[in-house]
Amino acid sequence: MIIDTHTHIVSSDHDRYPLNPRNLSGEWYKQSPHTDVEFLACMDATGVSKAVLVQPIGAYTYDNSYTADSAAKTPERFASACCIDMEADNPLGMLEHWAVKRKMQGIRLFALSARGDSWLDDERTYPVWERAAELGVHVIVTIFGHQLPQLRRVLERFPTTRVSLDHCGFPALDGPPFDAASPLFELATLGNLYCKVSSIVIDAASQDDAEPSQFIQKLVSEFGADHVMWGSDFCQTHDRTYDELVALAKDAFSCLSSEDQTWCFAGTAKSLWPSLA
Secondary structure: OOEEEEEOOOOOOOOOOOOOOOOOOOOHHHHOOOOHHHHHHHHHHHOOOEEEEEOOHHHHOOOOHHHHHHHHHOOOOEEEEEEOOOOOOOHHHHHHHHHHHOOOOEEEEEOOOOOOOOOOOOHHHHHHHHHHHHHOOEEEEEOOHHHHHHHHHHHHHOOOOOEEEHHHHOOOOOOOOOHHHHHHHHHHHHOOEEEEEEHHHHHHOOOOOOOHHHHHHHHHHHHOHHHEEEEOOEOOOOOOOHHHHHHHHHHHHOOOOHHHHHHHHHHHHHHHOHHHO
């Protein structure tokens, strides 16, 4: 079984699901959009059994309707993660709406900050962290590498809350022994952080004649295979077809034992997303 833990879908019905883009990384949602049905066809063609639909903030900002509706329509194949505006007046109410009323199983804290810190570890966010834990909603964090100290602070404050890190926090990958990525590896001692290896990470680890398998071996040796998972980032990553992204991942993870590959391609995802188990 293969579970893709990081995917984005975009509706072709712009009246029902109007685009509300946030200026992030180009107009991928117009260049190569895939609906839930189209993405399911891609999954079937490549042997991917299930997937996590992560709210594409670049396409819809904080309106999670299409992601929620798609997961509700096909719950045997999809789990879903919402994204809420943590700087709005009532983020807790937004979480209640999407997690309780709309039954989304995860929350994505999109806290990217190009320079300096973000709101990630602000005490005003604590009620959302606490309520997510009460509801059993899985927390996903999207940050850059220089923000890892903030992540450490919330991981330490909420030690029983398991957190997935999108794109491994965009680490600096300078080749073995990956000294530049040491701030990421240092978080492995906390035990409640799970690393999501996306196509973006695999590409970054392939530069300067390096092999992505070298980074993956290091990551698994530090965190354990049960704390590492794969996510394609399709269709935001759309410079290759979905089957090419799946093949890229299979090749990158082939350095691991069959047991560790099973964890990275399915086991870790099942432990974090019970509906996919």
